[in-house]
Amino acid sequence: MQIDFLGIQAFLAIVECGTFGLAAARLHLTQTAISHRMRKLEDSLGVQLIVRTSRGVSLTQAGEALLPRARNSVRQLEESCDVVRKHGQNAPAWVSFGCLPTVAAGLLVPLLQRMQQSLPGLRIRVFDSTPGEIVELVQAGTAAFGVNIAQSVPDALAQQPIAQEPFVLVVPRAHPLAAKPAVDWAELEAERLIRISLPSGNSATIDESLGPLRERLPWVYEAQRTSMALEMVAGGLGVTVVPALSGAGHEGVAVVPLRGPVVMRTLVLLKPGPAPLRGPEQFIAETLAGLVRERLAALAPAP
CATH class of the missing domain: 3.40.190.10 (Periplasmic binding protein-like II)
Incomplete structure (x- = not known):
């Protein structure tokens, strides 16, 4: 999907300022303009993010989920721009x-x-x-x-295929599934699953491949990074599904192939x-x- 940067900017300004009016002043916009940006962002996401109250604004559950990710993305963008400025010469x-x-x-x-x-x-x-x-x-x-x-x-841009990378199951070394030569996705309905957040692209690939089965999988934790999910598995909190390259060699865990279906992602050289x-x-x-x-x-x- 296309990222609505102006909408994200308006969302963050409203949360940080506490009102639409103060946020509009910070961004040098009218209240009508900033309200339009918020409506456009919410329409594109299909969820409500902010609710106006007598005291200002409050976040919906979706807004609370988006806030830290939006702040982190803006921070990373600012850092990237700073890198370009510093090293451009x-x-x-x-x-x-x-x-x-x-x-x-x-x-x-x-x-x-x-x-x-x-x-x-x-x-x-x-x-x-x-x-x-x-x-x-x-x-x-x-x-x-x-x-x-x-x-x-x-x-x-052009994409040149490099390889097909399978997704694998990662479990604690002492877990009963660690001794199996392969595990069916349906067997994971009885496990506590750790999900990798959407920006990585992995969860979307998995959901598209599993069809109705994805609704039955008990995702009880979500991590922002694969490395954090692997640490959670090593600590005995649950099991996770990651690309094969990232699961290999991590201490305290075992990697098991997944089947029924075999889920792959295509790695490419982007030029x-x-x-x-x-x-x-x-x-x-x-x-x-x-x-x-x-x-x-x-x-x-x-x-």
């Missing part, structure tokens, strides 16, 4: 690329070690960001390319256009894609 001296955190967690260090040996002195900047942020970084030219999940992107990358960018992209394929082949269950 030195941009030619850096190779910048985006990478999903679930891919970067296990492969970034091996990648940079190879670059240190092959291209000593090269300065590399990595944006371990959400799928939507990676699209924005490549589109803006802040990142030369990105390793991302396949999704709808602007026409100016500014169909033309091939050049120089160090191409070498880094090819090396990272190769590492992804090598690791997935090593993690694949024996036939």
Whole structure:
């Protein structure tokens, strides 16, 4: 979906100022204009976020859920803009690329070690960001390319498939399911499930693949990051479903293949256009894609 940044800005201003009037003054808008922005945002989301009261405004449950994420997204955007401002003069001296955190967690260090040996002195900047942020970084030219999940992107960008990555079940090592060669999704109806929040893109992929079964799964916790969900599993709070690359090698947990159905996501190389990358960018992209394929082949269950 298209992000309504003006609506998010209005939402945050209203919450922080306490009234529509003060928020309008902060943004140099009329109250009618800021009310229109809020209605447009709520209509696009299909939920009410703010309720006017005699004392000012109050948040609905949906508004309370959106508030910390909206603040975090705006903060990250401000930080990204600050990075661009500070390093704009030195941009030619850096190779910048985006990478999903679930891919970067296990492969970034091996990648940079190879670059240190092959291209000593090269300065590399990595944006371990959400799928939507990676699209924005490549589109803006802040990142030369990105390793991302396949999704709808602007026409100016090109996606080159790298690999199919399965989702796997992660459980505490002592959990009864840890000893099974594979687990059916239906077996998870009896478990306490930890969900990864929507910005990662993983929960949407899972929901689309499961159909009606998704309504029966008992998601009792939600984490913002895969790394946090894995920590919760290691602490015995429940089980989670993550992309295979992010589940491998985490202490205190066991990884089990999932079936019925097997759920996959497509990893792609996101580029500014169909033309091939050049120089160090191409070498880094090819090396990272190769590492992804090598690791997935090593993690694949024996036939």
